[in-house]
Amino acid sequence: MTATEVRRPAVAGRFYPSEPVILRRDVAAYLSQESPRKSVRALGCIAPHAGYIYSGQVAGSVFARLEVPQLCILLCPNHTGLGRPLALVSQGSWETPLSSVPIDRDFAVALQRRFPLLEEDPTAHRQEHAIEVELPFLQIRQPELTFVPIALGTRNFEVLAQLGSALADVAAAQPQPILIVASSDMNHYESDEITRVKDESAMQAILALDARALFDVVTLQSVSMCGFGPAISMLTAARQLGATSAEVVRYATSGDVSGERKRVVGYAGIIVS
Numbered sequence: 001m002t003a004t005e006v007r008r009p010a011v012a013g014r015f016y017p018s019e020p021v022i023l024r025r026d027v028a029a030y031l032s033q034e035s036p037r038k039s040v041r042a043l044g045c046i047a048p049h050a051g052y053i054y055s056g057q058v059a060g061s062v063f064a065r066l067e068v069p070q071l072c073i074l075l076c077p078n079h080t081g082l083g084r085p086l087a088l089v090s091q092g093s094w095e096t097p098l099s100s101v102p103i104d105r106d107f108a109v110a111l112q113r114r115f116p117l118l119e120e121d122p123t124a125h126r127q128e129h130a131i132e133v134e135l136p137f138l139q140i141r142q143p144e145l146t147f148v149p150i151a152l153g154t155r156n157f158e159v160l161a162q163l164g165s166a167l168a169d170v171a172a173a174q175p176q177p178i179l180i181v182a183s184s185d186m187n188h189y190e191s192d193e194i195t196r197v198k199d200e201s202a203m204q205a206i207l208a209l210d211a212r213a214l215f216d217v218v219t220l221q222s223v224s225m226c227g228f229g230p231a232i233s234m235l236t237a238a239r240q241l242g243a244t245s246a247e248v249v250r251y252a253t254s255g256d257v258s259g260e261r262k263r264v265v266g267y268a269g270i271i272v273s
Contacts (some may be wrong), residue, residue: 005092007122011129012097014137015051020097026052027136027226030060034249039067040273044180046206046231047137048267049076049130054254055185055267057138061250062269069110069177071104073167076130076183078153083124085153086117086163094149096135101149104146107170107178109146114116115166117159123150130183131229138181157215160229164211164236171241181235184227186266192255197271198223199266206270207246211235238272247270 012018017026030052047062048055069146088228090108093100097239110119125131131149138145154160172177202223206214211232218228225231235243249271255265 005031006100007092007125009096009132010098010127011132015129015133015229018097023097023136024140026056027060027140030056031064031140033057033136035066035095036063039272040065041067041177042179042271042273043243044182044272046182046234046268046270047134048185048269049133049183050185050265050267051253053111053197054257054265058250058252058267058269059134062271063137063141065271066141066179068138069179070142070144070146070180071107071148071174071176072138072145072181073150074126074131074134074147074181074183075150075152075233076152077226078124078128079130079226080127081153082127083151084119084121086119086159087121087124087151087153088112088118089122089125089149090120094132094135094159096132096139098136098139099140100137102146104148107174108148111166111170114170115163118163124153125149129256134181134183146189152233154229157212157232160232161211161236164233164261165240167233168240171237180234180237182227183232184225186225188224188265189227189263192253192261192264195264195266199268200257203248203268203270206231206235209235209239209243209272213217233258235272243272246270
């Protein structure tokens, strides 16, 4: 991907509206459901990435509460299995129906220098939805948005924690604040009752800012949280940058929308500051 190359939307019209006017209206509605209060200058957050009809309310509640800086680092799981397990794109821009969002090349290059296991790999991102669906929320909250996309296809705790530490080192050297967004849904395709129990265990580890505990909960209790890797890296970075607290802004399951309670997906919106 060159400095002028543009990644086109992969899931517009499926996960979210492809028509700009409708997309802006829908995102604004999701953002407006939170009662107005002082924005939080957070170090990180977790936001869901399902179709907006299911998870838009949770995502909107998170991004409405945040003071979104110009530079955001977006971490996501690799759902497609394509590309490298630690995949970065360091240049170019991503298009959404709202506009194009440029990649912050300076941060991306500095991060790759600090953590060489990250490999330049647009293939891992080309069909991946989990960063793309977050961008319209961030664009509306921050019109001057720049970002760095990272897709993670590894479950290795040490590697995920090392990435988080590298993120913190590079972020600490920046003259401006950054926000690290971990794109993740929670437990998948079990009953609403089981999903809420499993998700509560995972959320307690996140609220304790304990990346290792989150890894243990997910692996030992079989919580199918697709973005636990991004969450581990985000929590590690946030702790190193001085985070002292986390808050669950909103939680829901797909059953809250569909009415189907036998097979649901959980969605958590969490702010780390």
